[in-house]
Amino acid sequence: MLLGRTANGLYWMSRYIERTENMARLLDAGLRMALTRTASSSDEWNSVLLSAGAEHAFNQKHQEVTAETVSDFLLRDPANSSSVMVAIETARNNARMVRTALTRETWESINEAWMALKRMLASPVDQRELPSVLDAIKRETALIRGSLHGTALRNENFDFAQLGTFIERADNTARILDVKYYVLLPSIAWVGSTLDNYQWESILRSVAAHRSYRWVYEADYRPTNIADYLILNGRMPRSLAFCYLNISESLSYLEKDYGTRHCCHDTLDQTLSKLRVNSIKDIFDAGLHEFLIDFIRDNNRLGDEVAQNFRFY
Amino acid sequence: MTAFDEMHPQDTGLRKPYSAYDRWFQAQDPTRLTEKMRDAERVFRKTGITFAVYGEEEAAERLIPFDIVPRIISGSEWRRLTQGIEQRVQALNAFLDDIYHRQEILRAGRVPKELIASNEAFLPEMIGVRPPKGVYTHIIGVDIVRTGEDEFYVLEDNARTPSGVSYMLENRETMMQLFPELFQRVKVRPVENYPQLLRQSLSAVKPDNAHDAPRVAVLTPGSYNSAYFEHAFLADQMGVELVEGQDLRVIDGHVAMRTTEGYKQIDVLYRRVDDAYLDPLTFKPDSTLGVPGIMDVYRAGNITIANAPGTGIADDKAIYSYMPEIVEFYTGRKAILGNIPTWRCSEPDSLKYVMEHLAELVVKEVHGSGGYGMLVGPTASKKEREDFAKKLMARPSNYIAQPTLSLSTCPILTEKGLAPRHVDLRPFVLVSDRIQIVPGGLTRVALKEGSLVVNSSQGGGTKDTWVLDD
Numbered sequence: 164m165l166l167g168r169t170a171n172g173l174y175w176m177s178r179y180i181e182r183t184e185n186m187a188r189l190l191d192a193g194l195r196m197a198l199t200r201t202a203s204s205s206d207e208w209n210s211v212l213l214s215a216g217a218e219h220a221f222n223q224k225h226q227e228v229t230a231e232t233v234s235d236f237l238l239r240d241p242a243n244s245s246s247v248m249v250a251i252e253t254a255r256n257n258a259r260m261v262r263t264a265l266t267r268e269t270w271e272s273i274n275e276a277w278m279a280l281k282r283m284l285a286s287p288v289d290q291r292e293l294p295s296v297l298d299a300i301k302r303e304t305a306l307i308r309g310s311l312h313g314t315a316l317r318n319e320n321f322d323f324a325q326l327g328t329f330i331e332r333a334d335n336t337a338r339i340l341d342v343k344y345y346v347l348l349p350s351i352a353w354v355g356s357t358l359d360n361y362q363w364e365s366i367l368r369s370v371a372a373h374r375s376y377r378w379v380y381e382a383d384y385r386p387t388n389i390a391d392y393l394i395l396n397g398r399m400p401r402s403l404a405f406c407y408l409n410i411s412e413s414l415s416y417l418e419k420d421y422g423t424r425h426c427c428h429d430t431l432d433q434t435l436s437k438l439r440v441n442s443i444k445d446i447f448d449a450g451l452h453e454f455l456i457d458f459i460r461d462n463n464r465l466g467d468e469v470a471q472n473f474r475f476y
Numbered sequence: 477m478t479a480f481d482e483m484h485p486q487d488t489g490l491r492k493p494y495s496a497y498d499r500w501f502q503a504q505d506p507t508r509l510t511e512k513m514r515d516a517e518r519v520f521r522k523t524g525i526t527f528a529v530y531g532e533e534e535a536a537e538r539l540i541p542f543d544i545v546p547r548i549i550s551g552s553e554w555r556r557l558t559q560g561i562e563q564r565v566q567a568l569n570a571f572l573d574d575i576y577h578r579q580e581i582l583r584a585g586r587v588p589k590e591l592i593a594s595n596e597a598f599l600p601e602m603i604g605v606r607p608p609k610g611v612y613t614h615i616i617g618v619d620i621v622r623t624g625e626d627e628f629y630v631l632e633d634n635a636r637t638p639s640g641v642s643y644m645l646e647n648r649e650t651m652m653q654l655f656p657e658l659f660q661r662v663k664v665r666p667v668e669n670y671p672q673l674l675r676q677s678l679s680a681v682k683p684d685n686a687h688d689a690p691r692v693a694v695l696t697p698g699s700y701n702s703a704y705f706e707h708a709f710l711a712d713q714m715g716v717e718l719v720e721g722q723d724l725r726v727i728d729g730h731v732a733m734r735t736t737e738g739y740k741q742i743d744v745l746y747r748r749v750d751d752a753y754l755d756p757l758t759f760k761p762d763s764t765l766g767v768p769g770i771m772d773v774y775r776a777g778n779i780t781i782a783n784a785p786g787t788g789i790a791d792d793k794a795i796y797s798y799m800p801e802i803v804e805f806y807t808g809r810k811a812i813l814g815n816i817p818t819w820r821c822s823e824p825d826s827l828k829y830v831m832e833h834l835a836e837l838v839v840k841e842v843h844g845s846g847g848y849g850m851l852v853g854p855t856a857s858k859k860e861r862e863d864f865a866k867k868l869m870a871r872p873s874n875y876i877a878q879p880t881l882s883l884s885t886c887p888i889l890t891e892k893g894l895a896p897r898h899v900d901l902r903p904f905v906l907v908s909d910r911i912q913i914v915p916g917g918l919t920r921v922a923l924k925e926g927s928l929v930v931n932s933s934q935g936g937g938t939k940d941t942w943v944l945d946d
Contacts (some may be wrong), residue, residue: 167734168723260699263712319736421737473736 165264170323171475172261177327179254180273180307180369183280185335186237186247187300188216192369197230199361207365210234211249212333213342214369217243218241230290238296247300251277266314269307276303319420322413323473329413330466333406334459336393338346339369347386370401383441391443391453403458404438410465411435424474425472427454432463434458480624480884481896482547483550492945493550496662501545506893507824509544512654518544519883540935542647543888543938544654547847547899547919551946552864554915555897559902560617560813561912563803569907570633570806572612575789576602586801595795595845597788599751601758605775607784608908609681614782615674615746616905617641619815622884629816631801631900635791636783637748640918641904642706645670647940648916651725660733663945664917668906672913678744680908681780690743692716693733695724697749697765707748723751726769731779745770751785793818793842816881822873830877832870834861837877839868852928854880883928885938888921898922900930901941915943 167329193211197204205228212218212233218242225232238247255277258270265273280303288296340347346362363384367373370393379396380388397404410447414431418424437458440446446454478486483494490498574580575592592598614753617638619631625871648667652659675692682690683699696707698720711718721759723733724742728894732739747754758771773779795802797818803811819826819837830837839851851864868875902915919939920930930936 164717164740165736166717166719166723167736170736238714256699261703262705262708263718264810322881333766417736474738475733 165319165323167474167476169261169264170319170473171322171470172257173264173320174327174469174475175220176254176261176273177324178331179250180304181255181328181331181335182245183247183250183254184301184304185332186245186250187214187297187304188371189339189369190234190237190293191297193233194230194297194367194445195368196361203333204230210342211237214339215245216338217245220244231287233289234293238288251280251303259414264320266310268310268314272303272307272310273410276284276307279303312387316390319417322416325409325413327467329406329409330469332401333403333410333462336401336403336406337455337459337462339366340390340393341452341459344452347390349448360384366393372399375399387443387447390446394446394454395438395440395443407431407435407438414469425468427465427468427472430461430468434461434465437461479624479882479898482884482886482899483894484887484896485625493548493553495725497546497548497658500658509889510891512696513544515649516544517655521753525714526764533900536913538583539777540643540921540932541923542650543921543923543939544849545889545894546651546888546940546942547886547901547921548942548944551622551944554658554943557620557813557903558913560628560630560811561905561913562631563807563809563812564618564630564799565613565616565905565907565911567803567806568616568633569610571802572784572787572790573606573610574806576605576786581802584805586805587795587798591794592789592799595789595792597751597786598793599786599789601771602784604728604787607681607774608780610778611681612784613787613790614677614681614784614907616907617902618905620901620903621816621881622901623881624884624898628813630813631816632793632796633799634789635787635901636806637843638902638904639703639706639748641670642709643938644789644904644916644918644941645709647918647938651789651940662696662942665917665945667914669939670914671710673906674710674746674916675714675716677906677908677912678746678780678782680781682743683777683780685778686743692744693719693739694745695719695721695745695747695749696720697753701748710746716746721753721763721767724767726767726773727775729773729778731767731770742779744782746782751788754781762808778937793840794822794873816878819877821868821875821877826877827868827872830875831865834865836880838880839864839875839877842874842876852880855928856916859907880928886919886921888923888937895925897928898928916941922940 180356186457189211193207196207208228208230209218212221212228217237217239221233221236224240224242225236234241236246240246241249243249255273258265258273280300283296284457311324315324343362346359363386364373366389367376372392376389376392377385379392392399392402394403397408398400399405412433414428418428482491483498484490571581575598582586582592603618613635615638617640619629619634620628623626635850644667679690693716694707694711694712694714696704696718698704699930708718714753717733719733724731725734725739725841727739730741731745732741748763753765754769755766755768756763757768770779770781771785774781774785796815797820798813800811800827819830820831821827830839834851836855837853839853842850851861853861856864873892883898883900887894888897899921901917901919904914906912919941920932920936921939922928922930923937924934924935927935
């Protein structure tokens with residue numbers, strides 16, 4: 164038996180841990196793009212803001228889009244509900260609330276991550292220190308995931324934590340793709356310009372896939388392959404297909420354990436069937452942007468329905 | 477005035493309960509012990525007290541200092557103490573039942589009527605209500621002080637929601653990790669089954685119509701409460717749900733909690749929320765910590781609330797001074813455990829005495845707790861005494877006074893070796909169809925030399941408390 168409030172706490176704890184990590188990866192990719200100097204760096208930071216879903220809040224506070232303003236906003240700003248500091252703190256508050264549903268090691272890893280990041284982000288980060296700060300954020304979240312996966316009993320608690328992780332991750336990957344969907348559209352120049360190459364690498368980098376891409380496909384970046392990798396490849400841990408395999412697993416455990424099927428199960432099936440296409444070409448033919456917009460909307464709806472069906476509130 | 481030291485009293489050298497420990501202690505390398513002292517904090521983090529929120533700004537007062545020298549009580553001392561505690565706890569429950577029903581003790585004139593009627597801790601809503609199995613106060617922490625070989629006194633009866641039991645358990649856990657060999661040499665009675673006893677005890681007082689395996693939950697005000705880690709700890713150790721008011725709702729005459737599969741009935745609620753916040757429909761209307769309508773469910777006999785609402789009238793400091801009369805009235809025998817002599821400032825003669833002897837007395841607020849709002853006469857400055865006297869004269873009935881007792885001391889380990897510090901003791905008592913007292917308790921120790929204030933909020937620490945199996 165699990166309290167609805169506890170399920171809610173586990174779900175959001177995981178979402179915010181995932182968000183913490185994704186913010187670091189986004190910034191990492193933005194930083195790399197800005198360093199190449201081929202692109203206008205403010206364009207690149209703009210798309211980082213867009214991918215983070217933080218553009219509106221940012222514009223209310225800052226006039227200038229620079230490496231300093233963007234990274235400070237995404238790392239430390241308390242006004243940004245998705246900044247690394249706010250995200251890890253929200254994750255930790257949720258973890259504290261569901262303390263009895265976590266193993267000691269998982270709780271301690273979250274608590275220690277929060278303490279470490281709080282120290283690190285107490286004052287503005289010097290741009291020279293940014294890479295090591297981003298590494299530290301990724302390391303802390305990896306420790307949390309490690310202790311969760313190494314110690315958690317695979318019961319309903321774990322299922323709700325998994326749902327949070329993968330709904331958040333799917334949202335993140337879909338947003339990154341959508342912000343740059345136009346650079347993925349097959350253009351007349353089949354082999355992309357240098358600029359396109361950087362853009363493509365940036366997409367892959369922000370989901371930690373710029374190396375593994377070459378193992379799966381070929382040395383050259385091709386937009387169809389990139390889209391295939393991030394949308395349909397079930398072996399790529401940040402792809403939409405991978406996220407939905409995990410969501411599907413957790414939701415079917417819950418269906419079996421509780422002996423009840425809810426409307427979130429139907430929504431899941433719909434999304435799964437959209438991901439079950441013959442090839443990425445089908446998605447391009449129907450419109451990549453439309454596909455992604457639909458996906459993001461359905462993914463949000465799934466989250467809402469999970470909250471409703473399992474009585475989070 | 478020299479205090480009685482429980483390990484090394486001045487006249488006899490070493491007291492017997494400490495002999496096995498002392499032999500072990502003498503053989504230890506002092507630097508190793510100093511290291512162990514540092515290890516203790518690390519072990520505390522590791523074993524779970526960490527979920528006191530270390531790392532937060534207020535962490536310093538949450539990580540209560542721990543001393544590695546145990547406080548040792550012999551088997552025969554413990555037997556005497558428990559007889560006294562059992563008698564007292566029986567009297568407390570009998571008093572509560574009486575005060576919310578026939579009020580015989582008031583009719584007999586043993587306790588003044590106005591003390592009850594005007595008391596905020598008395599809940600008129602409880603008049604005529606008899607809790608399941610007739611138990612009012614299920615979990616009690618009796619604060620006991622010692623002044624000599626055979627002199628024990630009750631300082632306070634905590635009959636509402638006593639805290640600190642998680643420290644008792646963590647302290648033992650820590651000692652066993654630090655000094656496993658010591659527990660092979662000295663036979664110490666175990667305390668670790670407390671959570672199990674607590675769950676059994678709570679299950680045993682289920683409502684009459686509840687099913688055989690009643691559903692138990694711990695009600696916490698939430699994760700921002702200073703004792704939250706204890707609430708989470710106890711729920712976890714008992715294997716029951718930790719709920720907040722927002723999880724609960726009254727459905728079909730029962731209290732139910734919202735789970736991922738819908739609402740599930742709760743039979744026994746171990747609440748760590750004060751009376752006033754329990755039910756916004758009955759008490760504070762703006763409280764969100766409680767459950768609207770729970771008092772109706774309670775009066776209908778469909779849930780057990782532990783401790784029962786209104787038990788505060790039994791541990792009120794104004795009532796405290798009548799405990800010897802209360803014990804005798806309900807048990808027919810003299811109290812085995814004495815009270816500390818207490819002057820009730822509401823009585824003109826007492827007030828006069830207190831005003832004349834402020835420099836010798838401890839004056840406390842009737843409803844205060846945690847060592848706040850009190851005057852320790854002998855250590856207060858002239859100005860502090862004068863300021864306090866004004867407050868006292870303005871509202872005499874708000875205060876009681878007691879002599880400054882020479883509390884016993886136990887050694888703690890300091891950089892310079894063992895040094896005596898004042899201690900008190902809080903054993904934990906469980907009441908269901910029987911009374912159970914876990915052999916041990918929470919020993920609080922004033923870490924500052926000469927200090928008599930053991931409260932953790934004011935520089936107190938804790939020790940593991942051993943009851944010997946002899």
